[in-house]
Amino acid sequence: MQYKNKKVLVIEDEGPLREILGEELEEKLGVQIFKAKNGKVGLEMAIKEHPDVILLDLVMPTMDGMTMLDELRKDEWGKGTHVLILTNLEHDGEKTIDALEHGVYEYIVKTRWSLADVVKRVTEKLEG
Amino acid sequence: MDKLKQKSAHGFSRKVSDLLIEHAPEGIVMLSPDGVVRAVNETFLKMAKRREEDLVGKAMAKLDHPHEHLIQAKDLGLILSGKKAGPTEVHIHDRRGRHVPIEYLAVPVYKNASHKIVEGALIFIRDISKRHKLQLKLENYTEGLKRRVEKRTRDLWRQMAESDAVLGSIGEGIVAVDNKIHVTIVNKQAARMLGIGNGKILGKHADYIPQLCRENGQPLTREERPLEMAVTTGKASATAPGDEPLFQARTDGTRFPVGIITTPVRVGRKIIGAVSVFRDITIGRELDKAKKEFVALASHQLRTPLSISGWYLEKLRASRQFPEGTSESKHLATLYKANRRMTDLVDSLLTTSRIEMGTLVLAPVYTDCIDIIDSAHLERLPEITRKNLKVKKEYESPEAQALVDPQAFSIVWDNLFSNACKYTPEGGLVNIRVSESDSSVEFEIADSGYGIPKGAHKKLFTKFFRADNVVDKDTDGTGLGLYIVKSIVDKSHGKISFESEEGKGTTFHLTLPK
Numbered sequence: 082m083q084y085k086n087k088k089v090l091v092i093e094d095e096g097p098l099r100e101i102l103g104e105e106l107e108e109k110l111g112v113q114i115f116k117a118k119n120g121k122v123g124l125e126m127a128i129k130e131h132p133d134v135i136l137l138d139l140v141m142p143t144m145d146g147m148t149m150l151d152e153l154r155k156d157e158w159g160k161g162t163h164v165l166i167l168t169n170l171e172h173d174g175e176k177t178i179d180a181l182e183h184g185v186y187e188y189i190v191k192t193r194w195s196l197a198d199v200v201k202r203v204t205e206k207l208e209g
Numbered sequence: 210m211d212k213l214k215q216k217s218a219h220g221f222s223r224k225v226s227d228l229l230i231e232h233a234p235e236g237i238v239m240l241s242p243d244g245v246v247r248a249v250n251e252t253f254l255k256m257a258k259r260r261e262e263d264l265v266g267k268a269m270a271k272l273d274h275p276h277e278h279l280i281q282a283k284d285l286g287l288i289l290s291g292k293k294a295g296p297t298e299v300h301i302h303d304r305r306g307r308h309v310p311i312e313y314l315a316v317p318v319y320k321n322a323s324h325k326i327v328e329g330a331l332i333f334i335r336d337i338s339k340r341h342k343l344q345l346k347l348e349n350y351t352e353g354l355k356r357r358v359e360k361r362t363r364d365l366w367r368q369m370a371e372s373d374a375v376l377g378s379i380g381e382g383i384v385a386v387d388n389k390i391h392v393t394i395v396n397k398q399a400a401r402m403l404g405i406g407n408g409k410i411l412g413k414h415a416d417y418i419p420q421l422c423r424e425n426g427q428p429l430t431r432e433e434r435p436l437e438m439a440v441t442t443g444k445a446s447a448t449a450p451g452d453e454p455l456f457q458a459r460t461d462g463t464r465f466p467v468g469i470i471t472t473p474v475r476v477g478r479k480i481i482g483a484v485s486v487f488r489d490i491t492i493g494r495e496l497d498k499a500k501k502e503f504v505a506l507a508s509h510q511l512r513t514p515l516s517i518s519g520w521y522l523e524k525l526r527a528s529r530q531f532p533e534g535t536s537e538s539k540h541l542a543t544l545y546k547a548n549r550r551m552t553d554l555v556d557s558l559l560t561t562s563r564i565e566m567g568t569l570v571l572a573p574v575y576t577d578c579i580d581i582i583d584s585a586h587l588e589r590l591p592e593i594t595r596k597n598l599k600v601k602k603e604y605e606s607p608e609a610q611a612l613v614d615p616q617a618f619s620i621v622w623d624n625l626f627s628n629a630c631k632y633t634p635e636g637g638l639v640n641i642r643v644s645e646s647d648s649s650v651e652f653e654i655a656d657s658g659y660g661i662p663k664g665a666h667k668k669l670f671t672k673f674f675r676a677d678n679v680v681d682k683d684t685d686g687t688g689l690g691l692y693i694v695k696s697i698v699d700k701s702h703g704k705i706s707f708e709s710e711e712g713k714g715t716t717f718h719l720t721l722p723k
Contacts, residue, residue, distance in 0.1 A: 098517055104519075193552070196524065
């Protein structure tokens with residue numbers, strides 16, 4: 082429970098994924114979890130709560146991940162915050178370049194990464 | 210002959226005129242005004258194969274076949290009225306009845322110098338059988354030639370009609386030019402697609418054909434035009450999926466997406482022109498678009514349930530309720546393995562579709578390949594331990610960075626490494642080496658596995674190919690792995706090769722630019 086004061090925002094439209102990510106991070110790291118089901122809700126929540134790490138899905142209704150990121154980077158606080166992209170669109174060079182331009186250097190490929198990997202990567206971000 | 214000699218009154222001495230008459234190359238016959246032979250020379254006797262007594266004193270009609278005369282009646286008439294006759298061609302028969310073609314020239318002989326009274330006729334006769342034979346030969350030859358020309362012309366027309374029919378019924382448009390880029394062929398389809406009359410453009414410069422252009426409507430430059438490029442540089446060209454799309458303009462200003470293959474036409478080494486074969490790929494592009502959308506959708510939709518089940522299974526396996534060793538824990542492990550396998554399969558299929566549609570976009574960056582190799586090793590530790598495999602890693606250049614898309618390299622290495630582990634029996638060895646040259650990073654992965662049968666070497670990188678000797682040992686494989694590896698390596702400007710012996714093992718060599 083060493084990250085009790087830290088906040089993690091999970092923006093993911095798939096309920097079960099949102100739930101298990103939240104549950105696991107809360108359980109393993111003791112962080113405070115915020116959950117949003119699309120980019121629009123996520124953006125509002127991010128600007129309000131200022132989470133330490135944001136896990137961001139790309140393909141979502143209402144507002145997709147890349148648009149949300151665009152908006153987030155316009156915000157003074159949002160410019161520097163840690164964002165980890167949650168994706169299934171792997172091996173997609175164009176998307177990688179897109180994300181690099183938005184200051185995101187890391188992807189979590191949902192089918193490839195285990196929950197343990199996600200926890201490890203979020204921990205690194207919280208430490209960093 | 211005596212009489213002829215006696216009548217020779219042109220001022221020559223008898224001896225000289227005798228010699229002239231006897232040795233003249235032509236036959237000479239003297240006729241009386243009533244057509245009776247009065248004298249003949251030796252040359253004519255030889256020519257007609259007759260004796261003097263057969264002829265002298267006989268009317269000319271008797272000399273020959275009843276219907277043929279040495280001299281024709283009209284010519285005799287001419288001579289008697291003081292005129293020359295001939296040259297005239299007739300036939301005479303020799304003693305044996307053989308045909309001898311001759312040509313004669315007849316002149317009147319006057320009784321006195323006043324040239325008023327005709328005393329007879331001198332006929333000069335030339336054997337023209339040789340000439341006749343030649344003429345006959347020539348005629349035959351000409352006739353043969355005529356027949357051949359007629360036949361060849363018919364053949365050519367037929368061939369032209371056939372080629373026209375073939376070219377006309379091909380679904381693709383065909384345009385050919387000569388080495389001056391003047392249009393030589395426009396088939397019906399091309400004329401229809403371009404909106405031109407096919408006769409109107411023939412012989413004109415290809416500039417008169419509506420041009421190829423880019424998606425934004427900008428026409429290709431002269432150097433970029435496939436027909437000109439083929440003629441001037443000898444380079445063939447073809448549009449391919451994944452390339453910048455090309456459009457063909459029509460005369461009415463509209464345009465359509467075009468697939469086009471252009472090749473130079475050579476006779477020996479000389480380029481005599483070029484030909485383009487093209488088609489409207491509107492439907493294909495729509496299908497491609499639909500396919501791309503499907504893959505993008507499938508990529509998301511298929512993987513989402515896989516990631517959900519994967520993470521929930523992971524959570525269950527970690528739960529204290531199913532401690533290791535229980536049958537429930539084993540079942541969960543099996544389920545998890547199935548989830549991984551399904552994930553692999555979906556990934557492979559989607560990567561393959563991307564490769565085929567030309568939409569696999571690689572973003573090469575300087576990549577620490579050894580990190581990726583190490584994590585692949587870590588990921589496979591359970592399998593490696595279970596099979597008691599020995600993995601030896603020799604990093605001659607631990608800092609080596611290749612210029613490659615990291616995710617793509619990860620796919621390549623995962624495939625090579627998992628194959629090495631999968632196809633090596635228990636207790637075997639997998640040896641990995643990484644070294645560097647000036648321009649590239651080299652990877653080597655050698656196993657002591659089943660090896661690849663010789664007959665399978667050529668097909669190893671083909672899609673869905675699996676060697677016979679592993680099909681029954683491992684049911685997991687999709688036959689897509691090495692196809693994907695090869696495609697990615699090619700696209701990354703790298704090289705891949707292997708050597709293998711059945712029963713001994715396989716070594717793959719991978720070279721990537723740096």
